[in-house]
Amino acid sequence: MKKMINKDYILRLAEQIGYELSILIGLRKRNRYQDELLTIDNLLLKYTGLTSRFINSLSDELLLQSLSPLGKMNVDTGLWIASLLKEEGAAYEGLGNSNESYYRYTKSLYLLLELLHQEHVGTDSTLYDDADELIQKLTDYALPAHIQQKLFRYYEQRGMYGRAENILFDLLEQYPSAKVLQEGHEFYQRLQKKSSIDLQLGDFSHEEVQEGIEQLQRFN
Incomplete structure (x- = not known):
């Protein structure tokens, strides 16, 4: 029963956030990026009590800790921040500021992947679309270890075992x-x-499982 309540609650929350995001998207379509950034800051303050400046001054790990006073992320605050950081990144992308957009996108993805791991979210949820969109936007960037670790878990959770394995060996090569x-x-x-x-659906096979185990031996 609790899982179903969480699922329905997250769905309603996502719908509420979607309404606010539609206003932001409208501003961005008219190239009113500064107005969009100001509106985002106002929305963050309204729904989370935090400003963009404060949120972005924290490391990803420290931000997650601050949103998890009982060891589990506060769904309301976490989803608002993840969603609005994604839009903030898009606004900076529109302004041609790739450094600021990258910083927002990675922080948003980090929170979103953690939320999808902790909560019972239906496979048809648009939150997965948001996560996949962020992953696509960051394709050309070398992601830090803590983001890749969450991606590894995310792909396994979604049954994308081939992609999970790719992330695993990237981690072992870059951050052994x-x-x-x-x-x-x-x-x-x-x-x-x-x-x-099950393995075939995840672009994998038992033969590849055995090959992966053997490849791990060279990292021992």
Whole structure:
């Protein structure tokens, strides 16, 4: 029952946020980027009690901690911030400021991936579309380890095992650690228990699982 309540609540919250975002998109279509940024700051203050300046002064990890006083992210505040940071990134992109847009996009993606992991969100939710749009926008950038770790978990959660494996080995190449290596072993252990059909749906196979396990050995 609690999961269904959470699902319905997140759906209603997303609809409310969508209404506010439509106003922002309207401003952006008319190239009123500064007005959009001002409106975003007002919306952040209204719905979260925080300003854009303060939110963006925090590291991703510290921001998540501040939104998780009981160890779990506050859904309301987290989703408002993730959604509005995404729009703020789009406004800066319109202004030709790629540094500021990248910073907002990564912070938004970080929060959104954490929320999708923690909450029971239906597979038809537009939040997945938002996450995929952010991932696409960041395709040409080298993402920091803490974002890639959440992407690894996200792709496995969605059954995209081939993509998850790509992220895993990117992490091991760029940011090798015993923790990531252990997560890799646990990942393949979970995949070994999947049926051939499940793996095929995730662009994977039992043969590739075994190959992945063997590849992990060179990182030991």
